[in-house]
Amino acid sequence: xxxxxxPSDPIPDPSDPSTDARPPSKTRRKAEMHASQDLGEALMxxxxxxxxxxxxxxxxxxxxxxxxxxxxHEGARRQRQxxxxxxxxxxxxxxxxxxxxxxxxxxxxxxxxxxxxxxRESLLRDDDAMARLIIEFPDADRVGIAKLVRDARQExxxxxxxxxxxxxxxxxxxxxxxxxxxxxxxxxxxPSAELP
Numbered sequence: 751x752x753x754x755x756x757p758s759d760p761i762p763d764p765s766d767p768s769t770d771a772r773p774p775s776k777t778r779r780k781a782e783m784h785a786s787q788d789l790g791e792a793l794m795x796x797x798x799x800x801x802x803x804x805x806x807x808x809x810x811x812x813x814x815x816x817x818x819x820x821x822x823h824e825g826a827r828r829q830r831q832x833x834x835x836x837x838x839x840x841x842x843x844x845x846x847x848x849x850x851x852x853x854x855x856x857x858x859x860x861x862x863x864x865x866x867x868x869x870r871e872s873l874l875r876d877d878d879a880m881a882r883l884i885i886e887f888p889d890a891d892r893v894g895i896a897k898l899v900r901d902a903r904q905e906x907x908x909x910x911x912x913x914x915x916x917x918x919x920x921x922x923x924x925x926x927x928x929x930x931x932x933x934x935x936x937x938x939x940x941p942s943a944e945l946p
Contacts, residue, residue, distance in 0.1 A: 787834030789842055792849050794818055794833070804848055810836045862930060866923035873899045873918070874906070887925050895921060 774782075793801065794817050801811060813836055817829040872879035873895070880899070884892055898921060901914035 782838070783834060786837035786842070787830055789845060789849075790814070790817075790833035790837045791830060793845070794830075796852070800852060804845065807836070807840065810840065862923055862926040865926045866919050869922045869926075870902075870915075870919050874903055887929065890925055891921075 793804075793806075794814050796804075798815075801814065806814075810833070813829065813833045817826065817833050820826045820829050869879070869883060873883065880892070880896060883895065884890060895918070898914050898918040902912070902918050904910075905912055905914050
């Protein structure tokens with residue numbers, strides 16, 4: 751009488767992802783933990799209004815607020831780890847995308863700040879700059895800007911408080927922001943106008 755061999759388990763196919771039932775390696779878990787902590791630290795840098803836009807779980811928002819207010823080095827480290835732990839419970843991809851949009855908005859804002867600073871510098875040092883400004887911004891309040899320029903020059907000459915100097919910057923930045931928004935709206939509308 752011959753003995754029958756016990757049925758053997760099929761050899762798993764390494765190319766089939768459904769057959770890999772092993773838990774992730776320690777290295778991978780550690781990398782995911784660090785990625786969660788890094789994302790949490792990026793969220794800690796946001797102000798409260800930006801955090802509110804992200805629709806985060808209340809526990810995570812509280813942990814982020816506590817992490818920002820913790821002053822001791824060890825306490826802050828533990829709080830960052832806790833934030834990282836909570837981050838593993840949320841979907842990270844939408845948060846990464848939102849942080850990217852926020853970063854792009856900051857870059858755009860920085861471009862407008864730089865433009866406003868350059869215009870202010872030109873207006874304060876060069877009388878011909880007003881004509882160039884009106885060509886570039888035809889809707890600008892010519893009289894109001896000219897008055898601010900004159901007053902800012904007087905402030906600088908007498909080393910007075912820079913109230914008009916700052917107001918001139920705010921006006922110029924608002925003009926740059928308005929133009930950027932109009933340009934973005936025109937760019938967004940252009941593809942839809944080409945559709946039949």
